[in-house]
């Protein structure tokens with residue numbers, strides 16, 4: 001094998017260009033990225049050693065060694081992890097394998113074009129997507145990777161690049177399994193030769209990396225200042241500790257770590273859940289409800305809970321641990337009872353996993369209910385971020401219908417400020433005469449608030465729920481009623497008759513319709529039976545509108561507006577029709 005020069009794939013070249021030329025503000029994140037890669041490599045090695053008896057270097061102690069070399073002006077991050085074969089180095093370091101980075105590229109390009117890039121937004125974008133290995137080119141003129149894979153028969157390789165469009169790959173000297181990444185620091189990045197700077201960054205970003213991270217400094221004269229490098233991270237699995245041993249600040253630190261190193265002020269988690277279970281399955285769980293909806297909430301390959309088996313990470317994004325409608329929850333689950341050598345498919349069907357999922361679901365819903373009880377203001381914020389996702393559960397999870405129903409919140413005409421109301425509070429406030437839970441649905445909340453359909457209900461002092469989320473009416477279809485009160489749209493049918501009364505008769509027998517109505521509303525009795533002065537107007541409207549309407553009638557629902565369109569009782573509401581039309585291919 002000889003030295004070969006390769007061109008980077010186009011998207012890598014584009015990313016490198018972006019990384020080297022624009023992301024100055026957050027250059028320090030390179031260290032977090034390289035340490036996390038090293039930690040991943042250690043996890044993979046531990047796993048591989050368990051499932052492959054031929055795997056080399058089983059005697060190696062898993063650790064990460066960071067060497068500051070002030071004489072050579074380099075920073076080296078070295079691990080005893082899985083290493084890379086020549087093919088793997090070419091594949092993993094020469095292409096962008098994961099879609100997250102591509103998303104990041106696109107998002108940055110979009111934000112730049114729109115002039116939206118600020119330091120904070122750039123920071124949170126990197127936090128969400130991660131630029132990974134390529135972030136090293138923010139601070140290095142040249143990156144040299146020395147690696148030896150643990151796969152039987154592997155040979156050491158060296159990968160090097162100046163981040164300028166090409167990389168070289170050649171045979172290497174490395175004797176022990178693992179990888180070292182050497183960074184030749186740029187002239188304006190010499191700060192990373194400072195011991196305290198590096199140690200501070202490790203504590204900030206990588207404290208909970210579960211493997212020891214050690215720091216060693218070689219001074220300007222080439223003298224090794226740390227013959228026995230000391231560990232600088234905590235390396236404890238916080239989720240396996242007892243809650244009484246932990247402070248709020250421990251959780252905050254861990255959450256930051258979990259979210260990729262960044263939590264902007266105001267984005268702190270809404271709630272957390274930390275518990276251990278022993279029966280029927282042993283596991284630890286540490287879950288957080290994030291303070292802001294992640295950008296990938298509606299994406300296929302979004303982040304999910306991390307799954308560990310006996311401290312070995314077996315899956316980074318395990319989306320079967322919680323139902324889809326709780327997919328915004330982030331955290332870690334670690335079980336003693338899971339096999340290590342399982343495929344993603346096997347894991348989906350694993351009995352233990354189903355048991356864990358049941359407990360996590362139940363406890364998560366309870367956590368949300370408690371928050372709703374204890375801190376309505378905070379819960380309102382949570383609802384604004386994740387309400388749309390939670391609502392999906394009413395369609396998909398019949399088993400949790402009761403719990404989910406209590407979590408629903410709506411804006412209503414009783415609150416002009418946009419405050420939220422629960423169904424329990426709505427029913428509680430209902431007067432004795434009010435039989436239904438009123439709602440009005442449509443795409444635009446302001447338009448709903450101004451709808452003439454509200455006039456009669458408002459005049460009676462009754463509240464109406466505003467449903468402007470496209471899924472709201474779907475949700476109602478699976479709810480139908482709450483505490484024995486039916487949901488009824490104020491745009492549907494006559495206001496004082498129950499929705500079931502509708503039938504085809506209404507079309508050709510408007511008089512009977514009126515009789516029904518009159519039975520129920522004695523006050524209006526006389527006006528209705530006698531010919532009204534408004535009849536000629538109605539007849540004219542019928543002629544003009546023709547087949548475009550089913551009927552034209554005098555109405556009691558209006559107190560100010562002269563006319564409005566009404567949905568036939570029991571039929572599809574216009575909003576629903578609109579949604580169905582949109583859903584058609």
Ligand code: ADP
Nearest residue numbers: 037038041081083084092093131132133134179
């Ligand atoms: P990600 O970590 O999200 O996969 P990165 O850009 O950080 O993306 O790394 C790209 C790939 O390079 C990794 O997935 C891994 O296969 C490989 N890699 C990087 N660093 C190491 C390392 N220290 N040991 C082994 N493989 C590594």
Ligand code: MG
Nearest residue numbers: 033037132133
């Ligand atoms: Mg990485």
